[in-house]
Amino acid sequence: MPTLITPRLICTPLIEEDWPFFLALQQDPQVMRYVCDHRPESSIRDAFTSRLPAWSPGSEHWLCLVVRERDRQTPLGVTGYIHREADCGEVGFLFAPQAQGKGYGLESLHAVCRYAFTEGGIRRLTAAVTAGNVASKRLLEKTGFIQEGELHDAFWLGGRWQNDWLFGLLRREYGESR
Incomplete structure (x- = not known):
């Protein structure tokens, strides 16, 4: 299972000891505002458990990496990707409020993209x-993704139907944007 290292961060596979941080992140209304409505702890635990098995490219479950500051090992968020087809994947990320707006998301997403493509x-x-x-x-967009469309009434969130913005990034485009 990969460990991704950047100048400020270390991104390591999710382990059982990360449960308190994962739970806190998933229960934070500010973090989850655009993701999903409040869920019971048992549903969050199921999502956590599904990300624990050993992962390798092509696995059917998410590569879930805990993003930490390299110096202090403070957990900041989670990032990763999942294979949707043999050569296509979907990225995702969530960061604690105190870690937002500091470039950690960008730094870690670049590391995930680099790993996924190489x-x-x-x-x-x-x-x-x-x-x-x-x-x-x-x-x-800062990572190089291009908005390719919008799905209308894609899912129910916050008591109403929400649209999804859809983004894509090709390996060759990522290399060009770097």
């Missing part, structure tokens, strides 16, 4: 962001 056999990465989540949109 080691993971990925040709194309995608991301779906709830319309209105401008911070995540900007992060994806």
Whole structure:
């Protein structure tokens, strides 16, 4: 299972000891505002447990990496990707409020993209962001993702139907944007 290292961060596979941080992240209304409505702890635990098995490129479950500061080992968020097809994957990320706006998301997402394109056999990465989540949109665009469309009434969140912004990034485009 990969460990990704950047100048400020270390991104390590999720382990059982990360449960308190994962739970806190998933229960934070500010973090989950554009992701999903409040869920019972048992549902969050199921999501956590599904990300614990050993992962390798092509696995059917998420590569979930805990993003930490290298110096202090403070957990900041989670990032990773999942293979949707043999050579296509979807990226995702969540960061604690105190870690947002400091470039940690960008730094860790670049590391995930680099890994997916060089080691993971990925040709194309995608991301779906709830319309209105401008911070995540900007992060994806800074990484090189292009908004390719919008799905209307994609899912129910916050008592109403929400649209999804759809993003894509090809391996060759990522190399060009770097």
